Amino acid sequence: MVKAIRVHELGGPEVLKWEDVELGEPKEGEIRVKNKAIGLNFIDVYFRKGVYKTPTLPYIPGMEATGVVTAVGPGLTDRQVGDLVAYAGDPMGSYAEEQILPANKVVPVPPSIDPIVAASIILKGMTAQFLLRRCFKVEPGHTILVHAAAGGVGSLLSQWANALGAIVIGTVSTKEKAVQAKDDGCHHVIIYKEEDFVARVNEITSGNGVDVVYDAVGKDTFQVCHKGPNKNLHCDSHLHKEYIYKSAAFTLASPLNTTSTASITTTFEVPSTEIDCGWLQLGVVALNSDRSVEVEVVKTQNPVASSLQVHGDVGSDKANGTGDEDGEAGVGAAGSLACLKPRGYMVNFGQSSGTPDPLPLSALSAKSLFLTRPSLMQYTATQDELLATAGEVFANVESGILRVRVNHTYPLSQAAQAHADLESRKITGSVVLIP
Numbered sequence: 429m430v431k432a433i434r435v436h437e438l439g440g441p442e443v444l445k446w447e448d449v450e451l452g453e454p455k456e457g458e459i460r461v462k463n464k465a466i467g468l469n470f471i472d473v474y475f476r477k478g479v480y481k482t483p484t485l486p487y488i489p490g491m492e493a494t495g496v497v498t499a500v501g502p503g504l505t506d507r508q509v510g511d512l513v514a515y516a517g518d519p520m521g522s523y524a525e526e527q528i529l530p531a532n533k534v535v536p537v538p539p540s541i542d543p544i545v546a547a548s549i550i551l552k553g554m555t556a557q558f559l560l561r562r563c564f565k566v567e568p569g570h571t572i573l574v575h576a577a578a579g580g581v582g583s584l585l586s587q588w589a590n591a592l593g594a595i596v597i598g599t600v601s602t603k604e605k606a607v608q609a610k611d612d613g614c615h616h617v618i619i620y621k622e623e624d625f626v627a628r629v630n631e632i633t634s635g636n637g638v639d640v641v642y643d644a645v646g647k648d649t650f651q652v653c654h655k656g657p658n659k660n661l662h663c664d665s666h667l668h669k670e671y672i673y674k675s676a677a678f679t680l681a682s683p684l685n686t687t688s689t690a691s692i693t694t695t696f697e698v699p700s701t702e703i704d705c706g707w708l709q710l711g712v713v714a715l716n717s718d719r720s721v722e723v724e725v726v727k728t729q730n731p732v733a734s735s736l737q738v739h740g741d742v743g744s745d746k747a748n749g750t751g752d753e754d755g756e757a758g759v760g761a762a763g764s765l766a767c768l769k770p771r772g773y774m775v776n777f778g779q780s781s782g783t784p785d786p787l788p789l790s791a792l793s794a795k796s797l798f799l800t801r802p803s804l805m806q807y808t809a810t811q812d813e814l815l816a817t818a819g820e821v822f823a824n825v826e827s828g829i830l831r832v833r834v835n836h837t838y839p840l841s842q843a844a845q846a847h848a849d850l851e852s853r854k855i856t857g858s859v860v861l862i863p
């Protein structure tokens with residue numbers, strides 16, 4: 429029997445239970461590892477909540493750890509009892525005092541690297557490696573945008589990209605996190621809870637945009653469209669054919685009680701009749717010479733809603749050439765997409781604020797953008813890739829390019845508290861659980 433955290437039902441941090449579990453002995457191709465330190469990752473939250481599906485219930489969470497080999501399966505010659513190894517990714521189950529692992533999924537930890545540091549960086553560091561070196565290859569002179577730049581992955585992305593010679597723009601939620609992001613090599617830091625990050629990126633890049641956006645915040649950053657005095661007004665910029673003629677979807681995060689302004693960086697033909705917005709029905713009041721449109725609320729489920737002004741790039745898609753050949757409207761990019769230069773790379777690699785809304789392909793056409801949703805598993809699928817990726821991460825730790833921030837440690841038995849703190853955005857850098 430060993431102690432482990434187990435989840436019997438999906439839910440909040442309270443579903444993480446500290447229990448005795450049977451472990452067994454390693455079979456052919458397997459090793460038994462006594463964990464010294466376990467990395468906490470946002471993916472652990474997704475599985476706990478059911479955003480990502482777990483194969484079974486109950487399950488032991490966790491995808492990152494460092495430990496000492498305590499037994500090897502029959503016939504295995506390339507691992508020895510006493511080896512210090514690290515692992516990241518499949519199979520899940522690192523929130524345990526000991527675990528059984530396939531021997532080909534672990535990497536050796538260099539003697540110069542502390543096991544706690546290794547546990548905090550193996551998954552996050554390999555993620556930074558594939559994002560910066562392979563998914564999009566960052567080179568000197570590139571300008572990049574890193575969201576949540578003070579987080580576990582964000583901190584490493586910022587440091588590494590700076591060392592590669594890129595101009596790094598980072599977003600964070602607080603002033604304290606801004607200090608860390610600056611220290612980690614961000615040349616510009618935007619506090620996206622207070623500032624319009626699209627406008628700031630535009631200003632910083634003199635309107636040119638960035639070469640690549642690394643966005644794992646998801647819903648709140650990917651394609652937002654909010655500007656003006658009422659930040660509660662979000663324009664949901666799904667555009668499709670019908671939208672040109674009759675529907676515009678707006679989502680109000682809280683009741684509208686004043687005149688509000690929303691920026692719609694999209695192109696559509698303004699109908700002369702009312703725009704049906706589902707639960708919010710708008711009528712067009714005026715089409716202004718500056719190509720903005722003013723609308724008023726005609727009907728809404730919210731009785732306090734009174735009026736609404738919409739400013740945007742208004743016109744027929746034909747007139748400004750952003751439509752595609754089937755007549756669909758070109759969707760103006762907003763949020764992260766709007767920060768990109770023409771032919772820029774949008775890398776969405778997570779969704780800590782929620783899953784982004786679906787995006788029509790036409791959203792990419794105006795600037796011929798590239799969009800990818802990569803996963804570390806595909807970039808470390810072979811053992812050669814895994815060893816090379818981990819090797820580069822450890823080499824960067826040894827050379828000082830990556831300064832690992834293990835800012836928070838918790839006893840493994842208190843994993844629930846660690847999850848709660850990660851979700852409430854109290855965390856900077858990496859979190860490690862100690863068995």
Ligand SMILES: NC(=O)c1ccc[n+]([C@@H]2O[C@H](COP(=O)([O-])OP(=O)(O)OC[C@H]3O[C@@H](n4cnc5c(N)ncnc54)[C@H](OP(=O)(O)O)[C@@H]3O)[C@@H](O)[C@H]2O)c1
Pocket residue numbers: 468469470471551552555576577578579580581582599600601602605644645648777778779780781782802803804805850851852853854855856857
């Ligand atoms: N695709 C892959 O292979 C891969 C691999 C590893 C990690 N990831 C992703 O990378 C991201 C970072 O992972 P991490 O473990 O290093 O976590 P983290 O960055 O340490 O924590 C997430 C950060 O997201 C920001 N955030 C914005 N809105 C949030 C919200 N509503 N709730 C919670 N956080 C919010 C917070 O920073 P601010 O307070 O500054 O906004 C928070 O600190 C995650 O989305 C994860 O899934 C993907």
